[in-house]
Amino acid sequence: MTDTASLDEASQPLRMRNFYLARQPILDRNQALFGYELLFRGSANGSAPVDSGVAASAGVLHHASQLGLPRAIGDATAFLNIDRDGLMSDIFAFLPRERMVLELVRSVEPDDAVIERMRVLSGHGFRFAVEASNHGPELSRLLPVIDFVKMDLRALPIVTLLSLAPRLRTTGKRLVAEKVENHTEYRTCLDVGFDYFQGYYFAKPTVMSGRKLSPSQTTVLALMDLINADADNSAIEALVKREVSLGMNLLRLVNTPALGAGRRIESISQALSLLGRRQLQRWLQILLFAEADVRGHSQSPLLMLATTRARLMELLAQRLRPAQKNVADVAFTVGMMSLMDTLFCMPMRDIVEQIPVIDEVRDGLLKRTGFFGELLRLAESIERMDDAQDEVLPVLQALSIEGDDLAELEVSAFEWSDKVVRYAM
Template structure:
């Protein structure tokens, strides 16, 4: 939790205890990643809450800088909530202005001083966002100085959404649909003309009768079965070489900074030797999400989410069960598999019947129980922290994890996932 800070102390270092991070994706019309809204939560005093006033915004901004904003968002754009006190301070002067959008919270009244300050910052390259329903009639005053207008699809009636969005588009503003949770809502907002979408509609499973896996996915699953059955490398190599795109993706993956090869790997046989069976299995899991020919579509969003979730669960398992490498491997597998129902558009029950898994993994995926189920519940709660922040603290307590440790593990997972996805597709 951040200690209170006066406006004249805004540029001084702040101390934060027991915090963790929400990183919510903002996708474009092709469902490719555009940015992240960063939310920092305090976990002290027995409640998971976002701190109010200056301390909340100061926590985000200060620690985005301290932890390294690129580690948290990669090449994406950061959306950061700011209140009036922060707006009038200089605490965010060190942020990369070309990749930072300052989101004006609902408590800010756009008086002359606020508009003047926003105009000054805009001249220095900062961009602004405002939420339509939060500011109501005052939105008209903000429009000349904001670049993005957010609209909460849960708060605004559909009829208002349908009439307001086209009018706002004529002003040249970029429209962001918030809390989009279903594909129907996404399609509606797409048709109306929204530019960006925030919400987890892309991660919700949609069961499709008669759905068939792509040839590439079928090949990857066949390879995973060969790996778990200890088949010879030559047999695995033969299948990989038969699928040209699969081989290219595998070579991209083994040459990522996330793998850390000391020299460039040029052949499939080298890649298989370098990885070993343990790493090969996890890279095959990643390749399931890296469908060829769909760069910039929902698979890339799922890939980012799945790899971040899996890596965070792996790091948590390493912290909680040190020296037990197999436990960390299983945690990674659970994280990757937890979105396969969305990827394949089939029920999770069918997936665990088709892909051989141990009982602990099955239990975690189906009912979120057991050690791996607790890790999965924590990862999912962190992803949707604006809706389920209350679910984080009890799980932290159950797992005996300190919020400060969790934040650093989250940043490491964000960074690792960004490196993987950048080269995987």
């Protein structure tokens, strides 16, 4: 491939320091996490978002590698947009090719040079994806050298999708439904035969009348009430021990590398002593989402999203208000609670009535106002970067955050979430 010196030389003219990133989940047919599409955007001096071509430039990728690209994706597969210049350059030495899919942007014309370059990179272990509506008649020429075909539900009429998907399945390519926004669209694409699904449909709250919480969820909420009431440790330990699965999950979480315990914790009493009330409250919030994953997969997308959002908000609060010790803990709680309407299938207003919270938390969750509301708006806007990219910059400016600082905090949040979720079940 190429050496480090040539990589540095290639990246110099395109270096771009101030950017932030997002990772949009791609789920398999069981709604378990398969990968992420990584998106990069610039934020310097109020500039417009970086387009997908520049986003795949050597400069941005080199900076992303310095932050730790593998840390941003964990064990998942990464889909990364690439333009012709990027494709033909030597920027691939630092990428984890076994977990990397290069997605050609609209501007790439599949001429002989492009096809040959794709064959060479395929020989080095890279895989390729294209979006069907971007390439039209040229798609047939790309089929021999690609592995994934994406179909944007917002760009293709449903009748086209229903006729094109079965034909593409006969080619042996993996099909990815993109911008899936609700469960009805997910079910339609599932029936048509799509292999993967990209979008936040799994995070949309669906109100279900008569829904009851599971016994474990009820116990977790009761424990949270005991902590809020400053109950004795003996009462908390007794309640944990009554729910065997809860105790096992708590021990798994306590022993995760994300906590950094110096020795193996093997008893509920040890776990509670190690955690303390503040950390116990946090792990209980995580266990609510872990227990809800009825498929038993260790990378529940809702749990991954909730822990990433909460951790990012916590890190932002620490950076912005370092002198206020409890602000970061409250920010984490707001991040976790912001997805409880989906978790419990009930309106957020009902949740904040049942779980006592301070006014600042309530306003952040219901109105997206105040300091915690600003942090939550920023986290949500980054997650929906394709549809909400214009919302990110004003919040960054209001919070006085540079893109570089945000990118570093995001990667830290991604890595922490990956460690937590891996040991959560």
